[in-house]
Amino acid sequence: MAACPVEPLLAVGYETGDVELWDLGLMARIQRVPGGSVEVTALAWARDSLDGSWRTFCACLNGTLTEVDWRRTQMVAPTESGAGAIWSLSAQPVSSVRPGFAHPLAAGCDDGSVRLFVVEAGEGGAHYERTLARLQGRVLAVAWHPSGLALVAGGADGCIHALDAATGKLLRSNHDAPATSLAFSPDAQQLAVTLASGQLEVYDVAGRQPTPWSLEQAEGVAACLQRLPGVPMGCSWDPSPQAPLSSNGPTPALPSLPQGAGGAGEAGR
Incomplete structure (x- = not known):
């Protein structure tokens, strides 16, 4: 899936190779383009x-x-x-x-x-x-x-x-672990990573450490996901109120970014 940056439109692809266009305001499919039977x-x-x-x-x-x-x-x-x-x-x-x-x-x-x-x-x-x-x-x-x-x-x-x-x-x-999707928040302060294990990690870019999201912070996680269009549906977090989201092994650190890459980003997207 991919959301249009300026309109309430969502493109959805299928294993059949077909692609659909959905109007998110109406929650209705408005177009379908047949593919070539390739996923x-x-x-x-x-x-x-x-x-x-x-x-x-x-x-x-x-x-x-x-x-x-x-x-x-x-x-x-x-x-x-x-x-x-x-x-x-x-x-x-x-x-x-x-x-x-x-x-x-x-x-x-x-x-x-x-x-x-x-x-x-x-x-x-x-x-x-x-x-x-x-x-x-x-x-x-x-x-x-x-x-x-x-x-x-x-x-x-x-x-x-x-x-x-x-x-x-x-x-x-x-x-860390095999990453299946990555997405920065529009303000460039957070990076969301979904893992092959089904977990979601949200990194603080400045601190380069994952934020310990828990069930008590479910509203914060949901808000973060809404601001991160690259994160697919089906993301999950640890149900234990005390356990942070992390993969097996040591706590990973966020890779360094080049000087100047900490801009304000696209707040309107």
Whole structure:
């Protein structure tokens, strides 16, 4: 699933390859685009710098990245990842994209690479730009820092990696557990991580330690999840009022972020 940043719209992908568009205000499906019988693995929205419209992109298990044309109800302009299945997509925060420039999409791929694709104004599809980094094991989750200066990636290697968005330099890696999704809060103060174990960890970015959410703080967790559109439904936290959310093993630390990556982010998104 992927929510449109500016409208109450939600794109939903299925194992059949179909993609639906839901109006969250009406809680009703308003469009359905048939796929190619290949499972949808990730969705993202990117802004066209020419007319300001928001376009939807769909990644599939066969390694293709395709644009969803809602008006013509069809998939258009497929691009091969060159790295196997794309397990996650994340669009660079639009506030950090220079006017008139292409909107980058980060893709976490099966071969362990984090690849950047760009959405050019007025051109169909997304185009491969470069490989930002290559990690061990498949990359299951990617998320941009709200400043656009860095991104984090996690996956089967059990680590969360912080990467410089300009150079791809690995800033730091910390062992935790296989991460299935990552999302920064709009104010860049928290990072939510869902683990393969079914747990949710919420990190304090400044302190680089997980926040001890508990059942007593359920309202706070729910509020946090509402502000983190990249976190999927089904996240859970420890039912014990005394037990913090954490994976097995030592308490992990949040990977360091580059200087200047602690901006205020997109408070309106």
